[in-house]
Amino acid sequence: MNQFKPIFLGTVASTDDMSKLKRAVDTQKCIRAGGKHNDLDDVGKDSYHHTFFEMLGNWSFGDYFKKEAIGWSWELLTKVYGLDPNRLYVTYFEGNPEMGLEPDLEAKDLWLSVGVPEDHILPGNMKDNFWEMGDQGPCGPCSEVHYDKVGGRNAAHLVNQDDPLVVEVWNNVFIQFDRQKDKSLKSLPAKHVDTGMGFERLVSALQEKPSNYATDIFTPLFAKIQEVTGARDYTDKYGKDDLDGIDTAYRVVADHIRLLTFSISDGAVPNNDGRGYVVRRVLRRGSRYARKYFNAEIGSFFSKILPALVDQMGEQFPDIVRKQKDVKEILDEEEEAFARTLDRGEKQFEKYAAQAASTGAKKLSGADVWRLYDTFGFPEDLTKLMAEERGLNIDEEEVAIAREKAREASKSIKDSVQTFAKPNVHQIAELKDKLQISTPDDEPKFTKGDIKAKVQLVFTGTEFLESTKDLPLKTPFGILLDRTNFYAEQGGQVADTGRIVIDDVAEFKVLDVQQFGGYVVHNGYLDYGVLKSGDEVICEYDELRRQPIRNNHTGTHILNHSLREVLGDEVNQKGSLVDQDKLRFDFSHKVQVTVPELKKIEDLSNSYIRQNCKIYSKDVELDLARQINGVRAVFGETYPNPVRVVSVGIDVDMLLEKPENPEWRKVSVEFCGGTHVEQTGIIKDLVIVEESGIAKGIRRIVAYTGDAAHAVQRDAEEFGKRIELIEAMSFGPEKESEVKQATADLNNLVTSTVLKDALKSRFNKVVKSVVDEQKKRQKAESKIALDAVTGHFAKKENKDAKYFIGHLPISANSKAVSDVLNHFKSKDKERTVYMFGGSPSEGAVVHGVYVGTHVASSGVTAETWSAAVSEIVGGKSGGKEPTRQGQGNNADKIDEAVEAARKWLEEKLKL
Missing domain, CATH: 3.30.980.10 (Threonyl-trna Synthetase; Chain A, domain 2)
Structure with missing residues (x-):
């Protein structure tokens, strides 16, 4: 609903297309797999949680409110969709005296009026029945509709109790307050409705299925999973009833391919940061399920399920059709990267689990959980899932401590290690002649995947060592191997990064790789353990970076x-x-x-x-x-x-x-x-x-x-849409402001040079139209301003007047003020003028003074006069006697400033 927030707050620009909206309907692509709303842990385990789902919405922007929303929702569910009214239960907000919120008895009475029995109407607390966008902003009570999938009973006591057979299908949010910084609530100038209906839950009710996953939303995906894996049929079993875990795996894979496809299509590609990390976690969780329960080969598994989803939903969401090839490539790249460490990571997990069992502990240590992530790419929630399968817990506080320690150490080392020592010509000769170390086989750098190698020597910058045992951890040094898959910086291509490891024995973080006389030096630091000559190690360059x-x-x-x-x-x-x-x-x-x-x-x-x-x-x-x-x-x-x-x-x-x-x-x-x-x-x-x-x-x-x-092409496309919106705006301060900001943003836009040139050509026409209109209006306002002042002196009753002080009927137009001052400066030097332009709605004020010879003879200067006025309207003034101009933003004080200017002059002239 973020795009509608300006409407709710009444801040939407009149030129914005959304300002004309009274009602809207939509289907929202929703993801709940991270942050405050995270359903990832529950997916697969129950019948109604999803990381990706559709939310059907209808909206009222100051049009209809509670009466219509409640009446229409009941009519749609019971008469149009034909759901049994006896299976439906509704809730209303019970109030919160501490926050000064009364119960929403209006909603309760409206439900009664459409025929809902009183014992099917239940009060709900702040958590369930008061919707807030955040700590500040639009909010209000809500009224939910729940559906009992069993029927023939009174299920009121099961509402909002996480019962899989009594689920919420619809929520009417009545947006009527604006939460302030101090937590107080202000009534919004207009009342709005935001309703959300879970598409998957609605289909489950309409098809009379006990589970969302038993509907035809998921059956095509299950069929494809079965085709790809050869697994048994899906039987919709849960918990202990799902003896072999296959049904759970069906649900996880089907749910996760939906999230992965839609998020990647929308530009949220897997990485180690923010939303990208959410996508990566989901893919790795799904990959592990696929391999453990379907014995699937990881590397191109999800992309084999992808066509079934595109066939099913591509008509409604054409983006996933257009992006199918890109999505497939990204899924395969990610799976391949994870597949290289999955076997080793699972073995290491088993080792940690066995250690915990042998000591009688019921949990994995936070350090172990972090190492599974840092070394093998296992997200914390994946390790948690595996631990649950073994009856083990995870102390999340311990994990957080381990994570923070590792990040602080890594940051301090990367900050302090700018350059690594380079072996000189004598040291290279020592390697070759005295130590008789052969140059490594680096042909594996041209192929994908990890390799095994042997440590030859450790290079500290001053000497070659056979072991790191005397080197403090986190000390920068280099390692020479007998073979390597790391790319050493050369030919304009940067060096690889990654790690050299002996699982759970030692781990060396590779930050840089350089070649000297055919010898490849892997530079970095030892995270833990000891490495020595002859050790067999695993070399992992960062494939997702390469x-x-x-x-x-x-x-x-x-x-x-x-x-x-x-x-x-x-x-x-x-x-x-x-x-x-x-x-x-x-x-x-x-x-x-x-x-x-x-x-x-x-x-x-x-x-x-x-x-x-x-x-x-x-x-x-x-x-x-x-x-x-x-x-x-x-x-x-x-x-x-x-x-x-x-x-x-x-x-x-x-x-x-x-x-x-x-x-x-x-x-x-x-x-x-x-x-x-x-x-x-x-x-x-x-x-x-x-x-x-x-x-x-x-x-x-x-x-x-x-x-x-693709990202910079999207940026160009978005900027093109922005130009369209600006083109459609009516001329005025808002359009001028938008043009000014867009000009700066276009100059800073990083995109195709060709596209940027086209955008500039197009945008320059908009700028020119605004400039032309500004000149036209400036000229017209200059005439209005001059006519107003000269007209004042032309009146019979003012023929002997020596000065004019007033608010002119113009905008905050400095040019118009300047033109009037120049007129008097050159053609009517005796008279004095102090004029103001602007308005409170514009939020700006301009003012200017010309001190004529008559007034100047009394010791009045433009500088002292305008200084007194500037204090009121804000800002400063400048210029050369006998003129002065200024501008400010206290436009609501223009009348006060006019009166102050008048009194100041009268006191000086002792009138």
């Missing part, structure tokens, strides 16, 4: 190719940066790249991406590789022999069969040691957000790919 880096690096190759195609052969790479957020590409070009050229470059790049070309790579003898027609390399860069050749769309072996083939110029072929996507379609889109010059003859392009590209 994936967008892959996108950006392959995108850089495609951009490089497109630049040459559009701008010509003069374009050569001069530098690049590829990280998880963006790609940055520097190239030779003598002039600024025009917007039409940028559009061609962007379109060509995206055309290449959408061909979903496979990426090929191969180590090739340097001299042979140089012969490939059109191959791109950085001028002046020294390349190894053999060199790695990366081709977008054509097998490297095919390129080498006839390297001089002129067709190869149409292909992106580069020397590159970076990581890349498997196929270009994974990149999704490439959006250029910046083009600039960084040196003579050197230009720079910054671009986004993947989800980041």
